[in-house]
Amino acid sequence: MTTTWMNPIDHQFPNLTKIRITYPNSRVKHARSLKSLLISNSHEPSHSLLQTSQQSARSLVQKFNPKIPIEEALTPPSSWYTSPDFLSLEFDQVFFTGWQAVGCTEQVQEANSFFTGRLGNVEYVVCRDENGELRAFNNVCRHHASLVAFGSGKGSCFTCPYHGWTYGLNGALVKATRITGMKNFDVKEFGLIPLRVAVWGPFILLNFEREAFDDDDVGMEWLGSASKILSTNGVDTSLSYLCRREHTIECNWKVFCENHTDGGYHAPFVHKDLAASFDQLDSLSTTVYEKVSILGPENYDILGSKFLYPFIYPNFVVNRYGPWMDTNLVLPLGPRRCKVVFDYFLDTSLKDDEAFVAKGLEDNWKLQMDDFVVCEAVQRGLESPAYGSGRYAPIEKAMHHFHCLLYQNLMK
Template sequence: MAAARSLAALSSARATRPGPRRAGAWPPRVSAAVARAVAAEPEHARRLVAEFDPAVPLDAAVTPPSGWYADQDFLRLELDRVFLRGWQAVGHIWQVKNPNDFFTGRLGNVEFVVCRDANGNLHAFHNVCRHHASLLACGSGQKTCFQCPYHGWTYGLDGTLLKATRISGIKNFNKNDFGLVPIKVATWGPFVLARFDDESTEDDAGDVVGDEWLGSASELLSTNGIDTSLPHICRREYIINCNWKVFCDNYLDGGYHVPYAHGALASGLQLQSYETLQAYERVSVQRCESAPSEPDDFERLGTKALYAFVYPNFMINRYGPWMDTNLAVPLGSTKCKVVFDYFLDKSLLDDQNFIERSLKDSEQVQMEDIALCEGVQRGLESPAYGVGRYAPSVEMAMHHFHCLLHANLSG
């Protein structure tokens, strides 16, 4: 069994574990099935990890091999060791602003639902009925309970099994053992975070979560307005025919590609000011100043832009009155979904012309980036390419990203 299925193996072991326990509880230790799954990781995926050496200085280093971007077994290893461990960004607070709000998502083979109960408490669960594994909810919206569309089993927004239909005559059944399986959930600023490797459900203070998720970059992002709860304007999703890391690499090249690929954007920036401020434990921060503008110019970018990459796949862009976020979700070894969420200062909420022009300009940049990323993916799959090199003066954040991946994948 592939490594990325270890969570599924854990769920299976959990469902058959004997003895009483609280509703939805996970077993306290990793099951033998998980240990076997990890041991069965494909040897060639481990060899691909070893082909990148993070100890080589940036100016002498080569990039990860093309197999990192096209191999299905390598993606399974990433899902198990990168995405299903530690805090992951999964949404924003405006999706669960009110009691009974919910939204769903998928990461690898994990289906999840995040909701706010009638008392205002935030919860997250595996979006799987405990009867015969049907998905419970889809999309987003409001519900007072989750009713399985297959056989009608019904759960409260706190995960409790409220109703199990047509089970008269069943033996050795305690409905308290069949609540939804919980996922640890928390918020930092406007972002909703989940941990798929931690079965505890006790609340975490925001600063503790921030320190775990952002490390020492937490204060920097706070002081630059990242944790401000700007109103959410809209969401746009793009399916891109490239590995999820291709999109991240494009983001992390220190503005290298901007003058060649984004002519309109480049004209509004002082590209000579583009810099990587610092690479923190799990965060790298880039910054660029805007070009001087005339009084009547369209001011989307403000005076400076801050770009924060939060390992492994979340990007936060703060510029002028706007903040937008990009979440790169793997759909396969050569396909990903990138979710854009746009947030805007309250003072401009009624300026529809400004909003429409801003989103149009942003859309143009996304289309240009999609073309770039899909072209890179095709090149990575070509027999002509094995490894590349870094531009030391601008691609230090990309190298940092690759080193973090290596540490997770080899540890």
């Protein structure tokens, strides 16, 4: 297991809550989705094998029945957490469709700044060009496929370290080395392949599939009717960004998500050292929306509470409590392994209180470490022949909702 801290950033976000969205160049009429690119570039035998593996995975999907009410339902079978074919289907039907959270606006606050990431086998780079426009691209050189950007930072261009092909932050190929004599080559056709990028609150979102370049309401697409509820309950840009932490866990990505969607069921047992902090759990309830479930006090949408624990399908956790907010982005690394990216935010008036910040981060990491241990224990149990499926406690309706949404996506 690995843990790394990134340098703190004390820059305050602008106090804006409106949605801002940027699309790839709409004049490119024949832009293709990621999925269509993958299919068109694959050889027929490989495509046939892909279909076979997906058919096998769909047979596993059918072992869960979303129509059975939670009081009688069985949880998904252990094969959902161990099968490589099943994870492949999840990438295709869940992660490569719709909006996916990938980072924070603070990472590309300034012109010429960028950060990179990976989801499944897709490498991407998000950047803000010299004009301040937010852009995103597949992070793959069009010459011989090397990555062109690494980590995060600032620069006026992306230069491939392999053969020196250079791209502007608008994605255009601006330099192709040693191409004299090359025939039927149009520089304009070999820019970085764009991805659809948007901003909601302090979060940057990518869409790996959609081709339409219209003026969709990203908040409604990503969050459904919970969009306004979250923005009016403290999930917004009013907080200052503090830092990032990453941790690799030996468990399926869904195990970590389920730990958040059990309605607080695990808290008194897993977080014993902080049991006194959970007296309020009995007063909390779970409300389910289209793609979001929220654990919080009753009537939070009326009271304007800043004590909410939303889970945003499929893999994004928000914890909003008092002056703090932290987010957990859960990234699959394999059937039995995931990485969780933690970003921390704090009320601006407290960000310079070093003792308060240090104590808050320490307490939070203790909670996370408790969860890491239990999630890895769950994964080991899922791989045991003694376990097939389990049952839901009624308090776990957010988890049941999560599984039902997965079923719907995976059966498309």
